[in-house]
Amino acid sequence: ELKVEQNPLFLSMQEGKNYTIYCNYSTTSDRLYWYRQDPGKSLESLFVLLSNGAVKQEGRLMASLDTKARLSTLHITAAVHDLSATYFCAVEPITQGGSEKLVFGKGTKLTVNP
């Protein structure tokens, strides 16, 4: 059974600092997703990583995927308060026939303090 582990689960950081969230998964997959969730809201898609070595950047967030290590990272650069949210990684096991279920990590609750 595919397991997805995120760490840390809670992250409190100061504005302007850098930090990395880690996502490890237990079986082979070429597809990994990062989502943001604000309190009481749905999931907002941040990044879709579809191959080994994929790197994507949007603003102060950068995500990468190492399928051999079964590891993805979400790097935060010069954090600002607006980045405060819960971040989830999700892995999609690949089988024949199309899109399958997503297996989510427990999420990382990020708080950026002034």
Place this chain on the structure above:
Amino acid sequence: DAGVTQSPTHLIKTRGQQVTLRCSPKSGHDTVSWYQQALGQGPQFIFQYYEEEERQRGNFPDRFSGHQFPNYSSELNVNALLLGDSALYLCASSPGLAGQFFGPGTRLTVL
């Protein structure tokens, strides 16, 4: 494009009752998945529908059932509600192999 829509937004039921949640996928998407997100947890996969058939199912009891209509919209039914069924229920649609887009969710409270 309206994106994925869900109804209702909020719902309050009592134990033992039955509930139906509805989802309309994003235009052009033919696959609908349902997830349950308990407070403080990551979403858990319930099941997925494609071409009006249940294609894959997660570890949820038979009290959870679903349906997909010819226009690709979907319903999630939960019978004999338990307090533990209180959660945010998320619908996601996808056009096959390109990832899933989530709707705003339905917040179900069971008293």
